[in-house]
Amino acid sequence: MMKTITLALLAAGVLSACSMAPKYVRPDAPVAAEYGVPSKADNNQVRAVDIGWRNFFTDPRLQVLIGNAIANNRDLRVAALRIEEARALYNIQSADLLPTLNVNATGSRARVPASISNTGSSVVSSNYQVGLGLAAFELDFFGRVRSLSDAALAAYLSTEEAQRAAQISLVSEVAKAYLSERSFAEQQDLARQTYESRVEAYKLSKQRFEVGASSALDLRNDEALLQTARAAELLAQRQRAQAMNALTLLVGQPLTDLPPAQALSSQTILTDIPAGLPSDLLTQRPDIRSAEQTLLSANANIGAARAAFFPRISLTAGLGTSSNELAGLFEGGSRSWSFAPQLVLPIFDAGRNRGNLNLAEVRKDIAVANYEKSIQVAFREVSDALVARDLLDQQVEAQRLVQEAQAERFKFATQRFQNGIASSLDVLDAQRELFTAQLSLVQVRLTRLTNAVDLYRSLGGGLVETTVATAPAATPAPATIK
Template identity: 50%
Template sequence: MKTPALALLAALIASGCANLAPDHERPEPPVAAEWREAGVASAGLPADQIAWREFFTEPRLRSLIERALADNRDLRTAALDIERARAQYRIRGAERFPSIEAGAGQNAQRVPGDLSQSGQSTINRQYSADIGFTGFELDFFGRIRNLEQQALETFLATTEARRAAQISLVSEVAGTWLSLAADQERLAIARDTLSAQQESFDLTQRSFELGVASALDLNLVRSSLERARADAARYSALVAQGRNALTLVVGGEVPDELLPDGFTEERPTLAELPAGVPSIVLVRRPDILEAEYRLRAANANIGSARAALFPRISLTASAGTASSSLSGLFESGSRTWAFMPAVSIPIFSAGRLQSEVEVSRIDREIAVAQYEKAIQTAFREVADVLAERATLDERLDAQRALVDANSESFRLSEARYKGGVDSYLGVLDAQRQLYAAQLELVGVELADAASLVTLYKVLGGGWK
């Protein structure tokens, strides 16, 4: 191509493009500025700035989370979605530049004698070698640039989706591990109760055989024994199911040394939230950021659809050599070039192009609604956890006091029975109440630990 043509092309490319996409404006969060329950006053770090290795202090749980982050299939799929979006972005970005190709060829044609001027058949050959580009669009109205921007925003959205998937996975591993620990604790309580009931049944049966205990006493003890045995079997099944659930979420077999051995006092710890934490912190959650990036992508789609209403200018150009003989292909005077600009102007499309613009606008409104719904959902999740945590300390104190009171009642009932003051019915009733209170205490302790994990999750913690 001659120098003036190259200069003209460079000037056209450098002249700038119009961008028909609307400017992005983040919608106002449709929620209150603060949560009703904001926790205790503290200068601690926000949850999304606390790495999960710092939040979870139990070494076995940390090891399991590391395994899950490496082996979980859902997280692996999210990572592959990022790679796919990145490749798609590169494809769109490449469309802004001409695709230059080089080629060489031969064209041979035999002309019969009755069609040639000499009356004899001839063979015509032509050799060529050239380099150039075909159909390169000058993006005056930003169609290609907005398609590239849409691909970029989609890529960024998938990156946030992967972070959100990691947050959910970390929380799920911790929640499953804690539930398994609670079921193991319940199983231990049920087995202890079963052992005690078995001893009571054996003693009562001997007393019955000696004529000291009645048949009613024996059947009451047997009833409590069978109930404890049924509970032990049920919690054994729950422990097995919990282990299966942990294996699934981790993505591989869980070694015995990484399993919990009961519900211990070692709990996950979370830096305390400052009082009156503003709800605007939710916009840092990965799922909220994902929704915002998809809103940006919808804006870019509007720009691309609008640009399709305007003329489209494309260029085809090539330069090279041509000769009737292969030896003369690169001789002086054999140079060739071609420059073919083309303009495509939409005149009639039966409303298709305008409808595509309207569709892109509706898609944007849908993206706005989804963004606002994501914020509302996140706000409710945090508010629910804070409301639960506001009463958990009181519930724990009350339940522990109830267990202590029932333990004392059971001790006194046993003493009165052995002293011949009361029947064994009072002992059984006290034991049932103690058993129920112990199981309920495990449930409240699980709720306390699980709420910490959930609060960490809903505030965006776990991606670091």
């Protein structure tokens, strides 16, 4: 009996290697072979995916914030728990590949009254059994169980990649929230300084108006500029507070005991990141790898759906001892066994199996579309960041020159007004344009830094803490955005 069961299990193990799942072929990337913008690619440069976030973000305060976010962010914690959930589901599913053996021990006593007994007198019977049981083990001749296990494994790996993608997004979101807070802080300081300087100008204008040296129009123009600066300060203050709230949520704990903050204009960041080719994204982006694992899972489910059309064979067996007396369980001649193979051949199921197969195939088509879309989204994100990279460098420089020109204009207008050559309207207009240029410079600096963060994220950077050394490559030197 044991020989028969052993041979059946060995045969099941050999035949379970058979799978009816379609052969997986990775879909072609639905994007161009190269980005539309020339990349500063260099084979000797470290890829973004190998650049640690501590090397990319050199601000000590930002480094602490990112480290705390990775440790405490609740969304990232849920993503990690999803991995544990998927791993448990895979372990449950893969357990069906092996037989389940149980030790069974039963005992019963029953009394049959004389009125229904065959002997005409009451009978008390006993039955005791101890043995090893094999519970409904499916012989996976057509790979149904194997396909379900493969699908569960791919789902687990997809969840793992999704967690990595969540960390990359978290690192970039913390960085952008911090840079936004720094931008609003600079705008608030700039507006406060402008307001304080305009308070003095307004006092002088009011004195001139009271002695008849200037008109009410000049006084109201000065007052309008004064309140404009005040309104800008209050707006920046509100935006800064909201940015701090967003940063606190991302970090997952109160923002205390942090290193001193650096000004936005003092931020150093890696700008010369090689983008490589679009095909590199398939290995660099965890979200693309996650989508492909989902596709693999859907492909394996087709194999399970196809196998449902074929016979399903399962074994139930038991080996042990039986006796009508507890003391006689292990005496000679008490051995007992049972062997109950079962064959289920689907004949008519009202189209259920066909529907399940169609469903599996449609879900695979959906997974293919999602996989291709994830590649297209990644291609667009990198392309957008590359387009903006060089142009934003030029825009920052142009805006800096605009600010310098407006500062000179304001100085000359003030001198001409003091000498009686220009009117107060010229001074007010120059002052207003200078303030606008200063705010615009802060905003374009923020846009440039945010673009660098977006390029780093879109190329898969943010998973490792420190740069992975790859000879002969060296970590690119940080470039200060002025």
